[in-house]
Amino acid sequence: MVAARPPAPGAWSAYRMIAGMWIRSTLTYRASFALMLCANFLVTAFDFVVIALMFSQVRSLGGYSFAEVAFLYGTSTTAFGLTNALLGSIDKLGARIRDGTLDTLLVRPVPVLAQVAADRFGLQRLGRLLQGVMVLAGSLVALDVHWTVLKAALVPVMLLSGTALFCAVFVAGAAFQFWAQDAAEVQSAFTYGGQTLLQYPPTVFAKDMVRGVTFVLPLAFVNWLPGLYVLGRPYPLGVPQWLAFAPPLVAAGCLALAGLAWRTGVRAYRSTGS
């Protein structure tokens, strides 16, 4: 007779359970948690402080005003902040593979991705999100844009699909770690690097870089392409304007590809055995 077992929790409820546990554990050291929240807020805010310092010396950067750059910054940081809060621990996958603790996660009747993503879930990561939302809100007030219903509706859409796109990059990067366990930093180049790139207008960068993040790793869909439509700015590389509305589709495609890469990675995984 097989003893009756409670059904295995789904990915989302497992994620919530593990995340909740980590929240309780971080709140044990309250003073340290408060410091870490401040630190997270400040360290990410420095990206914006740099932009503000730059604009203390110049009136425009790459032909864009302070409010316009702040809009690009706010949209990319908000989307990235959401992703970072949801999946931020996933780049530690390589360490788990190396020390063999991934095996423990594999034998549990819960999706591995949910466990890895929720692991060490840190509320202090909300610091980045908070800071992105604040800059975005400020820029929306300061922007001199002729708002239409379409433009206003595009902003939340770009935040959500931007989050999905960054999630896809994080998952694909984690999948890559199944093969290159020590190469977590390569992932940072695409995630944190991509986020930094998107804070600035595309006119700042070389054409080939803009081409790369439009057609190869489509980060331009996070905020450049929809954002330039909102700002009423000309498009880089002469791409058609309707691409401003493509982010949800592009994000869905990327998520599917990342999911596929993740599955392949899990199948290819061989334990270190010790």
Added chain:
Amino acid sequence: MRLYLVVARGGFRRYTTYRVATAAGVFTNTVFGVIVAYTYIALWEQRPHLGGYDQSQALTYVWVSQALLMTVNMFGGGFADELVERIRTGDIAIDLYRPADLQLWWLSADLGRALFHFLGRGAIPLAFGALVFDLALPADAATWLAFLVAVLFGVVVSFALRFLVALSAFWLLDGAGVSSLVSIAGLFFSGMLLPLNAFPGLLGEVARALPWSSLLQIPADVLMGRHRGWGLLGAYGFQLGWAAALLGAGRLLQSAAVRRVVVQGG
């Protein structure tokens, strides 16, 4: 002395095992270097001679900062996280009973680590930057040598700061909060985000007087030949002054901390 050389060699060799991680780090430093370089080009096009740099000097600054990022540990952490962990778990008692000085022991290990990161993660991004962008690198060996000395002093100042932070764990047990606040200060005041001489007004003056300017701003300016002769000695003096003050403070804190240690048996 020989003991500390062995410890330093150990610190170096420890990192040589992480070859893939080093290659990955070189890649990331290079990607960030390219992104930051273009933002500086845009900035210096609008404001030529900002902070007294021309565009090629500004670009040199970018690539030196990528090369030194890990060497002087501008993000903080490194050995400090390990030391905090040893204090928290009580393993520090074992360290204290070795016939070696705690501060010198960790300094030696950190110098070994810094040398590895300078060679492993610094040289290639800098060479890449020099190939792709128009940099203002010196042609004479003396300036390069002066730069290396400034980097060495920068590592010592950085170590002294992180050692102080790590020792705070004797009182706080969980050092993560303090250590992240200090690494933020380091990131901002080292000039990693923007050269300190491009900071406006009073903020710039304060930033240039703080110890963190020893980490990147001074070595970069030495490499670009902005400190020569007596000026160079002045720059070194600034770095050594901070190093002495911070190492001294670390020593005081260390002896206070050691008195707190209670070894629990078992």
